[in-house]
Amino acid sequence: xxxxxxxxxxxxxxxxxxxxxxxxxxxxxxxxxxxxxxxxxxxxxxxxxxxxxxxxxxxxxxxxxxxxxxxxxxxxxxxxxxxxxxxxxxxxxxxxxxxxxxxxxxxxxxxxxxxxxxxxxxxxxxxxxxxxxxxxxxxxxx
Numbered sequence: 001x002x003x004x005x006x007x008x009x010x011x012x013x014x015x016x017x018x019x020x021x022x023x024x025x026x027x028x029x030x031x032x033x034x035x036x037x038x039x040x041x042x043x044x045x046x047x048x049x050x051x052x053x054x055x056x057x058x059x060x061x062x063x064x065x066x067x068x069x070x071x072x073x074x075x076x077x078x079x080x081x082x083x084x085x086x087x088x089x090x091x092x093x094x095x096x097x098x099x100x101x102x103x104x105x106x107x108x109x110x111x112x113x114x115x116x117x118x119x120x121x122x123x124x125x126x127x128x129x130x131x132x133x134x135x136x137x138x139x140x141x142x
Contacts, residue, residue: 006082017069023062050080070124
């Protein structure tokens with residue numbers, strides 16, 4: 001359901017959220033999240049442009065979150081790289097459809113519910129999970 005770009009962004013942000021006081025290099029993020037380095041670079045640029053992540057060059061630099069994990073929803077991350085598209089008008093451009101037909105209305109309701117669920121759940125919620133499985137990033141430790 002989610003584009004690969006959004007999945008990759010969520011992995012990277014989860015990694016950074018797990019180490020808030022330690023900027024991470026793109027190489028370290030790529031290795032830990034198993035996101036291809038070249039693809040990750042584009043994702044990180046989008047996250048920086050969306051003011052979710054900061055980039056600091058030089059020794060001791062790297063990428064880190066600009067906002068606390070509890071203030072960063074999954075929707076924030078997804079919308080930074082691959083915004084969810086709601087259905088506002090007839091996708092077929094039919095002039096007689098002055099409102100959404102039943103099919104597109106129902107699809108949009110599902111998109112709205114997905115959007116709301118992603119907005120409610122933060123990266124902090126993800127990191128506080130009681131699961132023994134570490135979210136999205138193999139080398140994070142609790």
